[in-house]
Amino acid sequence: MIKSSYAMNPSLLRLLIIAYISCNYLDPARELVNEILEWNFDVVSGNLMIVSFMKVKEVDAAKSIFTKMPSRDVVTWNSMIGGYVKNRLYNEALSVFKKMLISDKEPDPYTFASIMTACARLGDISNAKYVHNLMIERNIKLNYILSSALIDMYSKCGNIETAREIFSRVDRGNICVWNAMINGLATHGLASESVKVFSEIGTKGGVRPDSITFIALLTAFSHSGLVEEGKRHFYLMKEEPFSVQPQLAHYGVMVDILVRAGLLSEAYLMIKEMPMKPDVVIWRTFLSGCRIHKNSELGELAAAQISHLSSGDYVLMSNIYCSVNKWDSAEELRLAMKQKGVRKKRGRSWVEIGGIIHVFKAGDRSHPESSAIYKSLDVLIKLTKMKGFRHETGLVLMDISEEEKEENLDLHSEKLAIVYGILKTGVGDCIRVTKNLRTCPDCHSWIKVVSKVLNRVIVVRDRVRFHHFEGGFCTCADFW
Template sequence: MLHCLAVLSSPNTLSCPKLHETSNGTTVWTSYDKSSLLYNFNSPSELKQVQALLIKTSTPLSVLPLSRVASVCAFSSSFPHAQKIFHCVNKPEVTVWNGCLRSFAESSSPFDAILLFCQLRKYDVLPDSFTCSYVLKACVQLLDLLHGRNVHDYMEKLGFQSNLFLQNMIVHLYASCGKIGDAKLLFDKMHQRDVVTWNIMITQFAKRGDINAASQLFKQMPERSVRSWTAMAAGFVQCGKPKEAIELFMEMEGAGLRANQVTVVAVLAACADIGALDLGRRIHEYSNRSGYQRNVRICNTLIDMYIKCGCLEAARVVFENMDERTIVSWSAMIQGLAMHGQAMEALELFSKMVQTGTKPNGVTFIGLLHACSHMGLVEKGREFFVSMSRDYGIAPRIEHYGCMIDLLSRAGLLEEARQFIKNMPLKPNAVVWGALLGGCRVHNNIELAEEAIVHLNELDPHNDGYYVVLSNIYANAKKWENAAKVRKLMRDQGVKKTPGQSSITVAGLVHEFVACDESHPQVKEIYASWENLLQQLRLKGYVPNTSVVLLDIEEAEKEKILYHHSEKLALVFGIINTPPGETIRIMKNLRVCEDCHAAFKLISDVVNREIVVRDRNRFHCFKNGTCSCKDYW
């Protein structure tokens, strides 16, 4: 031991402890002295001073904190000195270095773990499986494929091929670094796999949008965990297949598995996408029973779900009851108020947010600009657009420019909107020109519409919506020949018009309707009920607005088409099949037409119901003969 302690002291740079001499002449130090000195050396030279004091006081070397010895010597020429210390105290040095590796891998500088691994190899320290796992963890965090491959090669030399934990980490590393082919190749070669192995591959395929590959693996799994189901559900949502996500969740429930917090977020997101309010409410109740009500991410997703299902007040309750709110919470609520025609409330909420010290982000301003656009608050919108960069240092993105074009175009300031596009520092995309085209439809400006469609034909030639808008502008101006040319252009380019479709959920079942639908089992009852309702509407002054039927046909035919629009059929079905007074919620994939909008206002008064319609652009909440949009849409 004395041989191991025989280290020359360097000039004193440490604050020396107060040593005490006993009656027999032995030098000792207090426990405070030990703690102060032993745990505060920060360099190899200071470590050697501590060793000198240990020799002087006949204190065993084992009192040294070996993890600190490792950390101060890891990247210096004193690395071999640390090795000698570990040898003297009979401590397997790889164990100490592993502790150091773990700390580095979990720190803000994980690359230090990789550097230390290189040191271990340089000084012939034989790594074990833990060594490799910590270095691989650092490689995953850094997406460092180069060093990850080196570790993988080293594992092969050490014979760790049968270590399932390490093999899973390698698969995860390759997939995370974008080498999904290499990950799949290793997966296929593995003699042993566990549920973690399968979950890694399913999750990574889903993240990359290859939902078919993920689904194929999911079906082949010998056993599944909650994480397996959750990864698939989240993948379906990400790939725009919310129905499949919900079906999978139902199957998971049938298998007797309980959803975790990540599952709840995925399923709520799916409910938001298709307006599955009943399931969303059930998941909310389950979340509360499971103690998840304090989970900020779940609360934020609940707000989004309720907003997109047309339950603004339910979203508000979740928001108000949150113990902690993030910028996502505030932005979601501001956006929700804007979508539901509550522009002034959205602006007031923004003021409250700023007062709490929460800094807005780009999404917040998209919500604010939407609020201004939906209610025609042009000056306020201009102020927000300037403020975001001037006051908060947020550079406007293409989405913000699109909001401004929409705001100006809706307000009839079409020439200003056109100049705004020309002066943009970013290249206008299809959304920007599409916003201008939408304004041209509202204000019947054929010349600007034709200019916009030239750009849209280049940027998004297969989007049927733009052609339909231009055709409708021509038809509204009675330029039937031009409208016919647009439809011919669509046929020549293979662009098909998306059929209008409306859906309503009753007793947990989704019922879908298209215009003049005759396929529904209750079609006769629906049509008969509509005729009865139509008589009451006429007494209220309803006159069909046949100008929205942009076809060169007889007025009687136009009226017949109007009466059987998909949203009207869905509404009558809802009136027949839900209790009196219950809110009716309808989802439509296209913009609600002017005639249906006028009819729904009257119907809400006639049947004394609140009717919520979510179309492609926003929500319309009809109640007592009025709409939340105040007819500005």
């Protein structure tokens, strides 16, 4: 019936598919796509369907259309790359980008903006440099979007020096470029440099700070523990010449600044007196602070404000209870998680060796070289203990012996990734590791000692910020 009604009118069929998708009627949309894939359809129809399916996270449907398209233009490739990036499938975006390079279509500025975002999210410095070199070879003219993306990419890949260099050379006539630099410095914990760049906006940029500028600046203070500076700029932003009214995100960063410094009561008061309703992100930030400072009473208040607890919320509350030896309460939470089918998000760490990304999970033995990794880890644990390292066993959410807790901590994913990096790189080479969650205090303490014992620079990018370990110290000054 579909064929007989619409086969001679592809435009109508295209519009019908897009209408179904926009109304979230995905099953009939998929049925129509299965029909249309049997016929030839024009590039415009294919592009629109790819974009529409990517918007509703129907990645497989978009991929099917892309694969079957008889011809593709630059928009087709950009729609797939951009769609993968928006759906956080960054490796898939890189794969399509590399296929585009050997096609008859040349990447344009939009292509490069999307693929730089993928490199930034992956922390993939090799591909970041590769993409940047391609832009130079193809004489891609930098506009403020590409300049901002370049600065952001190098910052998130751990190369803040190159980000600084690019910032010094590009046109800074748009506030987005300044925001990218301030945010990059903030992520690396370089608060004083963030303030310096902020102070130059009016004199060297000829532009005015906006809402995003102050979020980046406040984040820099948060990562460096500069409470008074954070407060001062939070109130300063409302005054002339800025006249930027604080939004939910600004209050969120201020709460983060206060809870990191242990000012839980002040943070709670700020949340209660906000001119808008606090969102779940703010309550989770507060809950995280309660975990760090072992305050179960305020932690329970925060958890009560989160209507649908995620696995991370349960883990935070379990951490709080365990830190004050409330084992029964922690066990009740674990049972609640099990009954509700809530699964803890697993930590993953990865390291790039020779252009290949090696991913590790806690206790992972799936790697083909796991035997050598665990032997080396055992040697390194013993060596660091001889140099004064002591496990932070209070982090283990189980009422078990100290020895068992130490064994549990030894298997964390970042330790495995770092050991593999040590095995596969030369003496003096920098080791770069990325983790999808916040680095735990035990691993943080251990990496500091490893950097001193082996005389190696180790850069870890976690969910919160960058940590540069060298000579037994970290640039975060143990504040993250």
